[in-house]
Amino acid sequence: MERKIILVAVILGLVSIVLGAFGAHGLKKFLTTDQLSTFEVGVRYQMYHALFLLFVATTNFLSLKEKTVVFFLVIVGVLLFSGSIYLLSTSSVTSIKTKILGPITPVGGLFLIASWGYMFYSVLVKNSI
Numbered sequence: 001m002e003r004k005i006i007l008v009a010v011i012l013g014l015v016s017i018v019l020g021a022f023g024a025h026g027l028k029k030f031l032t033t034d035q036l037s038t039f040e041v042g043v044r045y046q047m048y049h050a051l052f053l054l055f056v057a058t059t060n061f062l063s064l065k066e067k068t069v070v071f072f073l074v075i076v077g078v079l080l081f082s083g084s085i086y087l088l089s090t091s092s093v094t095s096i097k098t099k100i101l102g103p104i105t106p107v108g109g110l111f112l113i114a115s116w117g118y119m120f121y122s123v124l125v126k127n128s129i
Contacts, residue, residue: 001064002057005071009053012078016046019086027090035089042085049074049112056119066122073115080108 020043023036031039056062056070084101091098 001068001071005053005057005067008071008075009050009057012046012053013050016043016050019043019046027093030093031089035092038085038089042082042089045085045112046078046082049078049115052115061123061126062119063122066118070115070119070122073111073118077108077111077113077115080104081112082108084108 020040023031023039023043027036027039053071053074056067056074062070084098084104087094087096088098088101088105090096
């Protein structure tokens with residue numbers, strides 16, 4: 001499972017760099033400053049959680065089951081949070097109807113918060129640290 005988490009973390013990091021560069025250079029002509037800023041928030045949080053997953057995969061503080069829970073919370077969180085932000089911020093260019101996405105962003109944020117909270121709880125209750 002650790003290998004899988006590392007691979008997904010690397011993919012999330014790679015994609016965030018690509019999207020960040022695309023936003024800074026490719027979308028600059030088409031989006032407002034506010035839209036670009038919003039897009040960058042999605043990129044930033046995706047990268048934060050790629051790095052978080054690298055830590056989760058390599059730490060000895062968590063059991064395999066705990067790592068798996070954190071992993072799935074992060075994946076769902078990034079997809080919902082960053083994914084919805086990407087779509088919302090570029091909707092003027094893509095013409096994708098995004099009304100339904102507004103409530104999805106905070107749900108994704110809750111998953112991300114839950115991943116950190118679950119890790120905190122998992123480490124807190126350990127007796128051997």
